[in-house]
Amino acid sequence: MSATVSSTYRNVGKGLPRRDGEEKVRGLAAYADDIPVPDGWHGWVVRSPVSRGRLKKLNFDPAFDWSRVCVVTPEDIPGENVVDMVGRDMPFIAHDWIQFKGEPIALVAAPTRALAREAASHITPEIEEQPAILTLREVVDQFQRDPKSLHEMVAQTISKGSVEQGFAEADVVVEGEYWSGHQEQLYIEPQGMVAFPEPDGGIFIQGSLQCPYYVAPELIVTLNLPLEKIRVKQTAVGGGFGGKEDFPTLIAGYCALLAMKCGKPVKIIFDRNQDILYTTKRHPSWVRHRTGLKRDGTITAMKVDFLLDGGAYTTLSPVVLYRGILHSTLGYKCPHVYVDGHVYRTNTFPNGAFRGFGAPQAIWALESHMDRCAHKLSMAPEAFRLHNALRLGDTTATGQTIAEAMGTPTVLENTLAHSQFVEKQKRCSRGDPKADCWYGIGLSFFAHGAGFTGDGESRLKAKAALDLEILHDGEPGINIRISSTEMGQGTFTIMPQIAADGLAIPLDRVCCPHPDTKYVPDSGPTVASRTTMIVGSTVFDAARKLKTQLEAYASETFFGGAPTELNNGLFKNTYTSVSLPFERVAKQLIAEKGPQRVYHQFQLPASLKWDQKTFKGDSYPSYSWGCNVAEVEVNPLTLEIKVLRITSTWDIGRVINPVLAKGQVEGGLTQALGYAVMEKMGIKNGVFDANRMQTYVVPTSMDVPEMDIHFVEYPYTHTALGAKGVGEVSMDGLAPSVANAVEAATGVRLTEIPITPEKLWEKLRETASSAI
Amino acid sequence: MSNLDDTEFLEPATLAEALRFMADESTRAVPLAGGTDLMVQWEAGVRPPPSRVLNLKSLPELAELRAEGDTLIIGAGITHAALRRSPLVRKHAPALADAAATVGGAQIQALGTIGGSIGNASPAGDMAPSLLVANARAEVASIHGSRTIPLTQFLVGYRKLDLAADELIIRFHLDALPAEYCEGWRKLGPRAAQAISKVMGSYRGKQEGGKVASFAVALGSVAPTAIRLREVEQWVVGRKLNADTLREAEERASAEVKPIADIRSTAEYRQWVSGRLVRGFLEHLASAG
Incomplete structure (x- = not known):
């Protein structure tokens, strides 16, 4: 049943330990706050005390000695006062309208953090306050009454067939609404950045970030500097989860603007409280499903309304919406689909990237709803899914044909078997008032589009370079030059595995240093589960290219032109038994011709067709697949919910490093567990009510259930390596499996995450359950 | 980020010395044992760091833990970790040992004290209910002497105790768990x-x-x-x-x-x-x- 890839690689496919493990365990890794900043100043952001209004003026306390500090207001910005992301609606510093509480209204730097903070407190704005819209509830209310009254940031539809026809053909129509709230990334290391003014008028930015080539180009228009004068270097990063995808441009901009004005290096390191209050979150969502069904379980129509709370400015919301709507029906065949997606503004901190990027919201709704559909037809949840799951040759909502073997429905079948789902279903308590303990088991089945949406990779043109040069140990080797960052997921471990195997040289001859835009080409951002799949394969192809060049040089220089092959670190020619080690040949090459660099650029297969306007075609190059079975226990006395066990199967293509892949899944499931049953963030007085780790509750190791994790390998056929994404798919689908299990345990369905005892109590009371 | 640079740390060697600091307004200070509540409050800006802190950590008078007849006596400086591990507490006030084992994490338990937990006067303090069912009395002292008050009266309200500005919490007296209870x-x-x-x-x-x-x-x-x-x-x-x-x-x-x-x-x-x-x-x- 499971496809296993036989591997002839020496390193790829092996669970090698993390390259950066030792320095991190020993506390030697240098994070943003560890960078020496001689003569540096500290930055502070002055923020709006109101959620919405017109900024009249800033008052500077005349009693304060302003000569000791540096202040940046919009007039000081060398270029345009705009954050140059997907949308260009966000100013770096508010100059007219305030759109959220906490919006920057001025920047301050001073020799000490305390002085910068104090100076900030002597700047008071005069704001003519205006009514604000603060929550998704308000948005949805207005959407249902008068959508035109809302500020729409972006909208997109997907259309296939005719849903009217699909509903006409249906025997049963099932409807449902599903809600999700904000989620905080809660990386261990808060956001931090330092900007050093360069003697040539440029700026050198170092810090905690995922995407050096987002930060640098996005600052061009604001700093009024050419790209080559904006250098961005990544420090060690204590976790990102998308939180360091878009936001670092803002904090880098604050530091750079201050540094350019005061002429000193400027550093801003958020404390935890600032980091939670003033950085991006996962978009809250409201999803309404209407599904037409035949009595035999066949889906005839899927109509979906998909709403996201964008917060105050656009940031990456369009891209999050696209991924969201593309995943809102993904995994099932259906001839008639209509998805209507919108992002609306609320006057709260802009929402942004977070592991899963719209897919967790979509799958939360979809996989809750699929259980509801099965229930309505009195079908078993697994039978309903197996009946409708996409298979080879089927088409998705955008008309993409499943053209190569993938983990559907294998991940589902495999997980059902490992979890003994069918047998355990019989044990479910369904709210039995006589039971001392309520047991439930639930299922979710889903896919995650691998890499950028549509033909995004064609437009990006990811590049990788390999430098053959003398390494730090004085011996020749390879430095991998990519802009992909190590943020805990294993980039610095798997890339050397891939490059070493591409070249057929020893692993210890390959290094992967922190990206620095001065040295690395643009391999794209470290997002969208694309690093292993796209950049990994680009590194592999670059390594093959370099291998050919080295073989040609060895042949010519050492073997009189005889065909020569590099294998296991040794050059051998076809005619003699003489062999030369890689180091010997490489040293001579470097001595003779200097360090060598090879580039490679990623290319999507020409067969991929995507229309960004109509959302028709191949919405992703390929898909990773996952299936979770969650087992839960609910205490009827207190309604506490405990997730006991998660059984899961994953198709992430070829597994490059099974230990790290499993680590990604365990981490993703744990983050998803928090999303499902714990992590709760409301808006109070215009700002997040959970603003510290004391109030924003995430799982500890004591909450983590037993995890039984399996992989089935269906390699992506258009790259030599065949890897697909693992980073996000594990975050995508746990919440609905828990909701489905809680329904099996208690007899009631919860349609808003996180699922808490409080909500369960309300629901049981509504249904007048005799159990409580 | 809390800035304790301007805070003066007073290090009394004995309870008598600590009470003398508390008696005089010019030397009166915020008493600190484990600091697990106070440090967080200062850090989060819930309240500003005080100008003076009185370190109670090394006072031997607060470190008592003994049974005397039907009474269990627990010094205010006894940590949660000590409570959860003490066979004496396990025997005479098992619900208190269980409660101590659920306070914070291991690090908090190693530093935090029962006196600090009650002194913080939070309704969410995990130590109070087990003390209450054991009819606990709080013993407090100032340079003028000591007094013992039932815990039900000592806990006056939200963040409010029946504790004068010059008094310190010294110990708790509990009814030991009788046989067959x-x-x-x-x-x-x-x-x-x-x-x-x-x-x-x-x-x-x-x-x-x-x-x-x-x-x-x-x-x-x-x-x-x-x-x-x-x-x-x-x-x-x-x-x-x-x-x-x-x-x-x-x-x-x-x-x-x-x-x-x-x-x-x-x-x-x-x-x-x-x-x-x-x-x-x-x-x-x-x-x-």
């Missing part, structure tokens, strides 16, 4: 560990001849202070623990608490689950007896 502790938090309670509580009781002979129950996070549920306590004594009693006790307990909504839970759930905890305690008593 049993105790229980239950904490509901938003996660399995390192959690601040939504609702928590303790009971101490005895069954005799199939009926409740004695029952004390206290809950926290359901009122401005941890409270004893006197009405349900009195109502249940003398009754058989059958289904009707359990149901009515649950309803009465629920009616006796006045919880609020906050970030951790809703008022309605807290009200309901308070009754459920009391029902659970009575079921525990029934099965133990």
Whole structure:
């Protein structure tokens, strides 16, 4: 049943330990706050005390000695006062309208953090306050009454067939609404950045970030500097989860603007409280499903309304919406689909990237709803899914044909078997008032589009370079030059595995240093589960290219032109038994011709067709697949919910490093567990009510259930390596499996995450359950 | 980021010296034992760092832990880690040992003290209910002498104690668990560990001849202070623990608490689950007896 890839690689496919493990365990890794900043100043952001209004003026306390500090207001910005992301609606510093509480209204730097903070407190704005819209509830209310009254940031539809026809053909129509709230990334290391003014008028930015080539180009228009004068270097990063995808441009901009004005290096390191209050979150969502069904379980129509709370400015919301709507029906065949997606503004901190990027919201709704559909037809949840799951040759909502073997429905079948789902279903308590303990088991089945949406990779043109040069140990080797960052997921471990195997040289001859835009080409951002799949394969192809060049040089220089092959670190020619080690040949090459660099650029297969306007075609190059079975226990006395066990199967293509892949899944499931049953963030007085780790509750190791994790390998056929994404798919689908299990345990369905005892109590009371 | 550079640290060697610091307004300071509440409050800006801090950590007078007749004496400086590990506490006040084991995480337990927990006067302080069901008395002292007050009176209100500005909490006196009594502790938090309670509580009781002979129950996070549920306590004594009693006790307990909504839970759930905890305690008593 499971496809296993036989591997002839020496390193790829092996669970090698993390390259950066030792320095991190020993506390030697240098994070943003560890960078020496001689003569540096500290930055502070002055923020709006109101959620919405017109900024009249800033008052500077005349009693304060302003000569000791540096202040940046919009007039000081060398270029345009705009954050140059997907949308260009966000100013770096508010100059007219305030759109959220906490919006920057001025920047301050001073020799000490305390002085910068104090100076900030002597700047008071005069704001003519205006009514604000603060929550998704308000948005949805207005959407249902008068959508035109809302500020729409972006909208997109997907259309296939005719849903009217699909509903006409249906025997049963099932409807449902599903809600999700904000989620905080809660990386261990808060956001931090330092900007050093360069003697040539440029700026050198170092810090905690995922995407050096987002930060640098996005600052061009604001700093009024050419790209080559904006250098961005990544420090060690204590976790990102998308939180360091878009936001670092803002904090880098604050530091750079201050540094350019005061002429000193400027550093801003958020404390935890600032980091939670003033950085991006996962978009809250409201999803309404209407599904037409035949009595035999066949889906005839899927109509979906998909709403996201964008917060105050656009940031990456369009891209999050696209991924969201593309995943809102993904995994099932259906001839008639209509998805209507919108992002609306609320006057709260802009929402942004977070592991899963719209897919967790979509799958939360979809996989809750699929259980509801099965229930309505009195079908078993697994039978309903197996009946409708996409298979080879089927088409998705955008008309993409499943053209190569993938983990559907294998991940589902495999997980059902490992979890003994069918047998355990019989044990479910369904709210039995006589039971001392309520047991439930639930299922979710889903896919995650691998890499950028549509033909995004064609437009990006990811590049990788390999430098053959003398390494730090004085011996020749390879430095991998990519802009992909190590943020805990294993980039610095798997890339050397891939490059070493591409070249057929020893692993210890390959290094992967922190990206620095001065040295690395643009391999794209470290997002969208694309690093292993796209950049990994680009590194592999670059390594093959370099291998050919080295073989040609060895042949010519050492073997009189005889065909020569590099294998296991040794050059051998076809005619003699003489062999030369890689180091010997490489040293001579470097001595003779200097360090060598090879580039490679990623290319999507020409067969991929995507229309960004109509959302028709191949919405992703390929898909990773996952299936979770969650087992839960609910205490009827207190309604506490405990997730006991998660059984899961994953198709992430070829597994490059099974230990790290499993680590990604365990981490993703744990983050998803928090999303499902714990992590709760409301808006109070215009700002997040959970603003510290004391109030924003995430799982500890004591909450983590037993995890039984399996992989089935269906390699992506258009790259030599065949890897697909693992980073996000594990975050995508746990919440609905828990909701489905809680329904099996208690007899009631919860349609808003996180699922808490409080909500369960309300629901049981509504249904007048005799159990409580 | 807290800035303690301007804070003066006073390091008394004896209790008498500490009380002298507290007596004079010019040297009076914020008493600090483990600092697990105070450091967080200063760090988060809940309150500014004080100008003076009085370190209680090394005072031998606060480190007592002994049984004296029917009384268990616990110095205010005893840490949660010491409480959970002490065979003496396990024997004479098991619900207190259980409660100590659920406070914060291992690091908090190693530093935090019972005196600090009560001194912080939070309704969510996990130590109070187990002390309350053991009829604990707080002993406080100033240079003018010491006095001993029942904990029910010592806990005056939200963040308020019957403690004068010049007084320090010295120790607690508990009724040791009598033979044939049993105790229980239950904490509901938003996660399995390192959690601040939504609702928590303790009971101490005895069954005799199939009926409740004695029952004390206290809950926290359901009122401005941890409270004893006197009405349900009195109502249940003398009754058989059958289904009707359990149901009515649950309803009465629920009616006796006045919880609020906050970030951790809703008022309605807290009200309901308070009754459920009391029902659970009575079921525990029934099965133990």
